[in-house]
Amino acid sequence: MQPSANNQLEMLRTMQTIRRFEERASDDFHAGDIYGVVHCYIGEEAVAVGVCSALKRDDRIISTHRGHGHCIAKGADLNRMMAELYGRETGYCKGKGGSMHIADFKIGMLGANGIVAGGIPIVTGAGLAAQLDGKGGVAVSFFGDGASNAGGFHESINIAAKWKLPMLYVCENNLHSANTPASKTLALEDVAARAAGYGIPGVVVDGNDVLAVHDAAATAIARARAGEGPTLIECKTYRWRGHTERPNAYEHRQPDEIEAWKEKDPIARLVDNLVNQQGQLSDEEWKQMDDDILRAIQDAVDFAKASPFPTPESALEDVFAS
Numbered sequence: 001m002q003p004s005a006n007n008q009l010e011m012l013r014t015m016q017t018i019r020r021f022e023e024r025a026s027d028d029f030h031a032g033d034i035y036g037v038v039h040c041y042i043g044e045e046a047v048a049v050g051v052c053s054a055l056k057r058d059d060r061i062i063s064t065h066r067g068h069g070h071c072i073a074k075g076a077d078l079n080r081m082m083a084e085l086y087g088r089e090t091g092y093c094k095g096k097g098g099s100m101h102i103a104d105f106k107i108g109m110l111g112a113n114g115i116v117a118g119g120i121p122i123v124t125g126a127g128l129a130a131q132l133d134g135k136g137g138v139a140v141s142f143f144g145d146g147a148s149n150a151g152g153f154h155e156s157i158n159i160a161a162k163w164k165l166p167m168l169y170v171c172e173n174n175l176h177s178a179n180t181p182a183s184k185t186l187a188l189e190d191v192a193a194r195a196a197g198y199g200i201p202g203v204v205v206d207g208n209d210v211l212a213v214h215d216a217a218a219t220a221i222a223r224a225r226a227g228e229g230p231t232l233i234e235c236k237t238y239r240w241r242g243h244t245e246r247p248n249a250y251e252h253r254q255p256d257e258i259e260a261w262k263e264k265d266p267i268a269r270l271v272d273n274l275v276n277q278q279g280q281l282s283d284e285e286w287k288q289m290d291d292d293i294l295r296a297i298q299d300a301v302d303f304a305k306a307s308p309f310p311t312p313e314s315a316l317e318d319v320f321a322s
């Protein structure tokens with residue numbers, strides 16, 4: 001079922017928030033204000049938003065190294081996220097984790113993860129917890145096409161299928177894994193086809209169409225809540241920026257491929273739908289929405305810059321082993 005106009009406007013706002021957050025993070029990284037590594041999700045926003053808009057607050061998700069979009073889509077606080085990127089004490093990990101370690105258990109965001117495929121078994125455990133709880137919760141694993149070649153993916157999906165865990169496995173197939181084209185590592189065209197090997201549904205979705213992603217997610221979530229087990233959803237999408245914001249001597253993608261995918265911009269597509277087809281948004285309202293988002297991002301940067309760095313004495317606090 002198509003989400004209401006209000007819900008679609010909320011989806012648009014969240015996608016644009018992700019984009020503006022990352023544009024700013026990229027600018028500030030290049031200005032030397034943000035440390036560590038920043039992996040941008042720009043171009044893939046429809047996946048996180050399409051799925052998370054179909055979830056409840058208590059449902060749990062896990063993310064990847066490219067995690068800002070999942071955090072924002074699940075409702076994370078922009079100030080604390082930006083402060084974490086800026087390495088400040090007010091950040092989600094008190095400034096000690098950076099971009100790849102943002103988690104917020106209160107909203108069911110179990111964390112980004114710098115280990116490729118590392119989150120998949122963890123969130124499968126959350127699926128088991130939800131099943132044991134018996135309250136109808138679901139758990140979602142976001143991961144890339146590269147991660148779908150790792151052992152943790154296969155082991156997790158196998159046991160989730162066998163135990164009928166309330167899980168969604170959402171593969172963000174952006175056609176490249178760091179500096180390797182997916183075509184060089186995947187023997188199949190579709191990651192979703194692997195679902196057959198585990199006896200669960202595998203669905204291929206246009207990952208740049210937020211309404212299509214939402215629809216596929218809603219179907220899989222209903223199945224999971226009904227106790228029928230996991231679904232593997234493969235979203236075909238594309239990242240516009242390099243693998244990370246650092247200079248990349250190994251960038252192999254051709255400019256015309258990147259440009260062709262920019263033509264399929266998931267945000268422009270929803271705007272066009274809402275403005276020209278559904279008549280639910282005027283150009284002025286869209287501009288106003290974007291201005292509001294830019295202001296919220298600026299507030300987050302101001303909050304981060306006004307916050308202190310963690311003290312050297314706190315380096316060993318909040319660690320499990322030292």
Ligand SMILES: Cc1ncc(C[n+]2csc(CCOP(=O)(O)OP(=O)(O)O)c2C)c(N)n1
Nearest residue numbers: 066114115116144145146147174176177178
């Ligand atoms: C276990 C492990 N191996 C290698 C790396 C280095 N690495 C970081 S991201 C990445 C590519 C991941 O590709 P994919 O899962 O398709 O996600 P994408 O970057 O395309 O979003 C690699 C190999 C890592 N972080 N962890």
